[in-house]
Amino acid sequence: MTVEAGESPTTPLRLRLADALAKSGDLRTTPWRTAIEAVPREVFIPGFFERIDGARETMWRPITPELVGVTERLELTYTDETWVTQLNHGITAFDTDMPVTGAPTSSSTLPGLVVRMLEELQVEDSSRVLEIGTGTGYSTGLLSARLGPQLVTSVEVDPAVAARARKALAEAGYSPDLITGDGLLGNPAGALYDRVIATCSVRHIPAAWVAQTRPGGLILTTMLGWLHASSGLVRLEVTGEGTAEGAFLGTTDSFMPARPHAAPPLGDDFHAWIDNLPTTERPTAAGSEILDPWEGWTSLFIAQLAVPDAQLVTYGLDDGPVFDHLVDLDQRSVAILEQESEEPPTVRQGGPANLWDSVESAISQWRAAGSPSLDQFRITVTPEEQTIWFGDPQGPLSWNLSQ
Ligand SMILES: C[S@@+](CC[C@H](N)C(=O)[O-])C[C@H]1O[C@@H](n2cnc3c(N)ncnc32)[C@H](O)[C@@H]1O
Numbered sequence: 001m002t003v004e005a006g007e008s009p010t011t012p013l014r015l016r017l018a019d020a021l022a023k024s025g026d027l028r029t030t031p032w033r034t035a036i037e038a039v040p041r042e043v044f045i046p047g048f049f050e051r052i053d054g055a056r057e058t059m060w061r062p063i064t065p066e067l068v069g070v071t072e073r074l075e076l077t078y079t080d081e082t083w084v085t086q087l088n089h090g091i092t093a094f095d096t097d098m099p100v101t102g103a104p105t106s107s108s109t110l111p112g113l114v115v116r117m118l119e120e121l122q123v124e125d126s127s128r129v130l131e132i133g134t135g136t137g138y139s140t141g142l143l144s145a146r147l148g149p150q151l152v153t154s155v156e157v158d159p160a161v162a163a164r165a166r167k168a169l170a171e172a173g174y175s176p177d178l179i180t181g182d183g184l185l186g187n188p189a190g191a192l193y194d195r196v197i198a199t200c201s202v203r204h205i206p207a208a209w210v211a212q213t214r215p216g217g218l219i220l221t222t223m224l225g226w227l228h229a230s231s232g233l234v235r236l237e238v239t240g241e242g243t244a245e246g247a248f249l250g251t252t253d254s255f256m257p258a259r260p261h262a263a264p265p266l267g268d269d270f271h272a273w274i275d276n277l278p279t280t281e282r283p284t285a286a287g288s289e290i291l292d293p294w295e296g297w298t299s300l301f302i303a304q305l306a307v308p309d310a311q312l313v314t315y316g317l318d319d320g321p322v323f324d325h326l327v328d329l330d331q332r333s334v335a336i337l338e339q340e341s342e343e344p345p346t347v348r349q350g351g352p353a354n355l356w357d358s359v360e361s362a363i364s365q366w367r368a369a370g371s372p373s374l375d376q377f378r379i380t381v382t383p384e385e386q387t388i389w390f391g392d393p394q395g396p397l398s399w400n401l402s403q
Helices: 011-024 030-038 070-077 111-120 138-147 159-172 207-211 270-275 297-306 355-368
Strands: 048-053 058-063 083-087 104-108 129-132 152-156 177-180 193-198 213-224 230-240 243-248 279-283 311-315 323-328 333-338 346-350 378-381 386-389 398-400
Touching (some): 011 030, 058 083, 083 159, 138 152, 138 159, 152 159, 159 177, 213 243, 230 378, 297 355, 346 355
Parallel strands (some): 193 213
Antiparallel strands (some): 048 083, 083 104, 230 243, 323 333, 386 398
């Protein structure tokens, strides 16, 4: 690798990344290519975690220049990978020199997805953009490089993450408007925006995003519910006061949930009530394959629309088998999918909600309509309700979102 005078040592790596993203089809236009070539990803992820899948649990290996050396860290930085940068709302790669367990709470999204979203955002040179989920600030850097930082506002809920992004953006030479707070509230002071883009997922479209986007402006996000079903990318056009209409783009992308939209904790009394809840068992034709996104991306999404307040919990008693449970905490209802290898699947339901009955009924209506894929559905937003529908917004394949 030869580096010209005045060139950053990572310029060749950025050009290599841009070539790879163009080849994969994620990077499609010259202005975004220029941005990818300009923004030094290493500044935004000085340290991160590499995932190590084990038989029993996932471990996270810290990657910092000190632990793996400068060359390996830069090589990894410029691969088209998502790198987790925070575990359990606080742990960074600089806090440990050994692999650790934990739940990812912030990351630098893979550049292929970042740039594909930026392409799908359909910005113009003068677009004012509101980004939700600054994270490392890398995507904010790309937006700033493409549009000029004065047109970019980004909101991050986690103060420590926001502070690191601010430092990285300054180091990279960008000064967009950075806000620490709940991005679901948008940024009323900066409205109206031409574009809103979210790199965390929502259960429903926040009213603030619609209110803060000019009519004709676009909102690009992913939607994720408590059964972990993701919509892939959704792009809505704001049509009037509090109203928007949109389409699912047919991708299988997924982001971590926006913090206030994540499933509520099960609570200390979970085991007490669920283990003692009377249940009735019956056979079911729709078994737990419905709950596997890779078996049926759309069917899982339909199941989630049918029981929007249920969450998926994988759970077993003591040393017994582990089964998928749909749990509605508010209604104290459960559906347990019991599928032993050779046996026909059965479901045990308890509580007032009969969750699996609702899932089965929605799935059979969807199958009766020819099992349309999610990219044939649309979403309509009004101040009163948000509906995801196929064919007819009032028809049998239409569901209102929980808000
Ligand atoms: C996948 S990361 C963002 C990736 C980032 N855009 C990048 O390129 O590195 C998602 C981020 O969304 C943030 N987040 C979660 N809920 C949020 C909310 N309600 N408002 C703003 N940010 C939120 C998380 O703290 C996390 O940093």
